Amino acid sequence: MCDASDYAIGAVLGQRKDGLVHVIDYASKVLNDAQRNYTTTEQELLAIVFAFDKFRSYLIGAKLMIVHKAPWFADIANFKCSDGVLRRCVSEEEGRGVLWNCHNSRYGGHFGGDRTAAKVLQSGFFWPTLFKDAKELVKSYNECQRTGNLPKRNAMPQNFILELELFDVWGIDFMGPFPTSYANKYILVAMDYVSKWVEAIATPTNDNKVVMNFLRKNIFSRFGVPRALISDGGSHFCNRPLEALLLRYGVKHKVATPYHP
Incomplete structure (x- = not known):
């Protein structure tokens, strides 16, 4: 008797006497990685081959009967095609x-x-x-x-997605006022929109001079001139000196909508 599972195969050698089967020997084997990929039919046939090899000394010259759980084994044994691969046909x-x-x-x-x-x-x-x-x-x-097909005439136009590189677009804003610490009451924060890198300084005031010095020393000189700068509509960001500085460096200034930066 032979049987197979997804992980192992087994066989039992027995002898029938007075209508009863008496067990002579047992054999089993764990399947390797390649054999685990076999189809169910191939694993069942592998169990039979394994049993013949294991019990060869008992089977030579003896009449034997193979007991297999698959009732369609006879069809498999007589199956013939060009490559010998079993296929299930779709009706x-x-x-x-x-x-x-x-x-x-x-x-x-x-x-x-x-x-x-x-x-x-x-x-x-x-x-x-x-x-x-x-x-x-x-x-x-x-x-x-x-x-049918959707007419292209009424289709919405596709807009190109803006491709950004690191440090191409910065967002900038003031935080504060806070309780005075070392003569500072505000924090000026800038963040790169792509990498989320943050630059920040503490400052006693929140005027346009602080913003201009911060851009020169902390942004332009370290990360290069960006393509755009996004801020709110505060007077420390929307003023002529800062607009002149950004125009000189070719930076586009975008003012965010309140509560929707």
């Missing part, structure tokens, strides 16, 4: 069901014939007239024919 009714699910179900997407056939292949099914059947299904499906 016509099953093929229609597979096509319907790959086209009309919630995960189908109602795609065209070629795309629907590709989904069938991805699901692990194939038959010679697959692409032809898929196109016929799409042509005969009422809802798809009524909807």
Whole structure:
């Protein structure tokens, strides 16, 4: 008697006497990584080969009977084809069901014939007239024919996504006033929009001179001139000296909407 599982195979050698089977020997083996990838049929056949090899000295010259749990073993033994690989054939009714699910179900997407056939292949099914059947299904499906393709004339224009590099865009703002500490009451904070890198200084005032010096010493000289600077509409950011500085360096100043930076 032979049997196989996903991880091991086993065999029992017995002798029938007075209608009862008496066990002579047991044998088992753990499957290796390659054998675990075998199909169920191949693992079952591997168990038989293993039993023959293990009990060879008992079986030579003796009449024997193999007891196997698979009732279709005789069909497997007599199966013949060009490459010897067993395949499960998809019936016509099953093929229609597979096509319907790959086209009309919630995960189908109602795609065209070629795309629907590709989904069938991805699901692990194939038959010679697959692409032809898929196109016929799409042509005969009422809802798809009524909807058709969306006209490009009424489609919304696609806008290009702005590509940013590190330190291309900075956001800047004041925090405070806080209780005085070492003569400082405010914190000027700038953050890079891509890397989220933060630069900050403590300052006694929150005027435009502090902002201009901060940009020169902490941003422009260390990270290069950015493409844009985003701030709120406070007077320390929206003033002529700062606008002149940004214009000189070619930095675009963007003012954020209140409460929506």
